Amino acid sequence: MTPQRELIARTFFRNKGHVSAEDIYKQVQKRAPRIGFATTYRTMKLLSEAGVASLRSFGDGFSRYEPALRTDHHDHLICTQCGHIIEFEDDRIESLQKTVARKHGFRVTDHKLELYGICSHCRNTKK
Amino acid sequence: MTPQRELIARTFFRNKGHVSAEDIYKQVQKRAPRIGFATTYRTMKLLSEAGVASLRSFGDGFSRYEPALRTDHHDHLICTQCGHIIEFEDDRIESLQKTVARKHGFRVTDHKLELYGICSHCRNTKK
DNA sequence: CAGTTTAATGCAAATGATTATCAATGTCAA
């Protein structure tokens, strides 16, 4: 554990999740301008390999990280206008997914459910 | 509508869907080696803008296209071992998604549900 | 037809997020 890694990890956990590597890099830059993005990427990969961060890739070209509490699984509602992300969890959907997979002979190891749309805030300020 | 575009479109529709741009490019190459991949990409973008192809991005680094029949929506089961993709549709999941979105004040315009796992074929030949 | 405009092609170079390379620096135990 080096000072660079510690700063990067701290910065990551200070966020609320769904942070891109560049986000973290820019935040880290303010405290320690000498840290390069290579170290940022490497550290985030380490964190996700260690299981404390999990990698998400939404539609846009970026990889996002969020803290992995391990216990809580959740899916995402994403506002295509302002980028706001809401997390949710629905046990009925989860179990229906398992049913569907079983029906097709799949053993599911992972899944991704993302609902894209317009959040209430953007809908109200729209017109 | 140019001959190049026609060949690319025909080639695309000859496939069963979930085709990468490179797949199409390579198939087109056999019939018309002079066609460049720029034209392939451009034409696929045109097709998806025209609504006859829809763009999917699964976890791997590739953009995939599939014919957009407009009437049928479906989600995907993806084997992480052999890459095989099964399409499915579950009305109960769909309606639960709408319920969840409504609960959070979202108006959903699109969604993505992908189940990753091991298909029955790969499970049987595994050991 | 000849001439002019316009769009489409295809090669090569650019893009942009991520990864690999590698010399320089730090760590630590013998």
Next chain:
DNA sequence: TTGACATTGATAATCATTTGCATTAAACTG
């Protein structure tokens, strides 16, 4: 101190996709 050994950070490489641009071809015009 010496020598493994790991880590850093600047830079170059990667790789799917886009873009710039000169060339070709089609579509009008008369």
